[in-house]
Amino acid sequence: MKTARQVLESKPTQAIFSISPVATVYAALQMMAEKGIGALLVMEQNKIVGILSERDYARKVILMQRTSRETLVRDIMTGSVIYVRADQSTDDCMALMTRHRLRHLPVIDGEELVGMLSIGDLVKDIISEQKFIIEQLEHYISGGVH
Template sequence: MKTARQVLESKPTQAIYSIPPGATVYAALQLMAEKAIGALLVIERGDIVGILSERDYARKVILMQRTSRETFVRDIMTSAVIYVRGDQSTDECMALMTQHRLRHLPVMDGDTLVGMLSIGDLVKDIISEQKFIIDQLEHYISGTPHLKL
């Protein structure tokens, strides 16, 4: 089983995107669309003060009849950010995401932000591991040489 750090290292890009709390929700949506991501960390003076997701936008702007050009990130962000350490397993990450109904998890190394995992990153990794195990079992059953671990 892989760790959060290993999954991060396997991602094609390890960029971390963020926005300040005083930015408009419209600016945040533009950045998310440009980068094809579903969440941004909200950072102020180097500290993580929240996370903003597409879900926050849908529930706290659209459904409350606000406008994204006049609403600030600080007004709709989720302030209680749940994160994981780089050495935590993918199973632990998935359990946290399921328990707290999250789609994104920042990964921290002490006080240092090292990346962001999405539910898609974890599912992709789990599928890859399962495919490897299935291939190994098929080779074992058929008696053909198999890949070494």
């Protein structure tokens, strides 16, 4: 079983995208669209103060009849950010995401933010791992192992 760090290292890009809490929601949406991502960490002086997801936008701007050009990130972000340590297993990550209904999970190594995992990253990794195990079992059953 892999760790959060190993999954991060296997991603094509390990960039961490963040925004200020005083930026507009519109600016955050522009960044998410440009980067092809569904969430941004909200950072203030290298400290995580929240996370902003497409879900936050849908529920706290559109449904509340606010405008994205006038609403600030801090007004709709999720302030309590759940994260994992870099050495935690993919099973730990999936359990946490399932229990808390999360799609994005920051990864911390000590005090340092090292990346962000999405549910898609974890599913892709788990499928790859299961495929490898199946291939090994098929090889063993067919007599390929001596």
